[in-house]
Amino acid sequence: xxxxxxxxxxxxxxxxxxxxxxxxxxxxxxxxxxxxxxxxxxxxxxxxxxxxxxxxxxxxxxxxxxxxxxxxxxxxxxxxxxxxxxxxxxxxxxxx
Numbered sequence: 001x002x003x004x005x006x007x008x009x010x011x012x013x014x015x016x017x018x019x020x021x022x023x024x025x026x027x028x029x030x031x032x033x034x035x036x037x038x039x040x041x042x043x044x045x046x047x048x049x050x051x052x053x054x055x056x057x058x059x060x061x062x063x064x065x066x067x068x069x070x071x072x073x074x075x076x077x078x079x080x081x082x083x084x085x086x087x088x089x090x091x092x093x094x095x096x
Contacts, residue, residue, distance in 0.1 A: 027085045028052045034084050035059065038077065043070070055091045057081070067095040 017023045032052060036044035039059075049060040057078075061067050070077070074093045082088055 024089070027087055027089050031057070031081050031085045031089050034081060038080055038084065039070075052090060055089070057090045057093045059093060059095050061095055070095050 014023065017026065032050050035047065035050045035057075039047065043061075043066065046061050046063045046066050047059060048062060049058075051058055059070075061070070070093075074095075077093050078090055082090060
């Protein structure tokens with residue numbers, strides 16, 4: 001008798017997404033959508049646009065004072081967001 005290698009559907013879907021190059025864009029989308037929850041309600045109100053380019057998360061804010069304050073905690077946000085999506089998706093955050 002022989003043994004079959006049993007895999008879950010989740011593992012098969014994730015493997016297929018990785019092979020087709022869709023895993024990173026999905027994780028990037030999740031990370032961008034997680035910004036308001038991680039930053040908080042007040043910061044989310046002052047956020048106009050969030051996107052990722054070249055492993056850098058760009059966050060457009062309307063308040064210069066808030067930009068300065070958040071810039072001091074950049075690395076904390078990088079670690080928190082990467083941990084939330086489960087991978088090294090961003091290396092830096094730019095508040096503009």
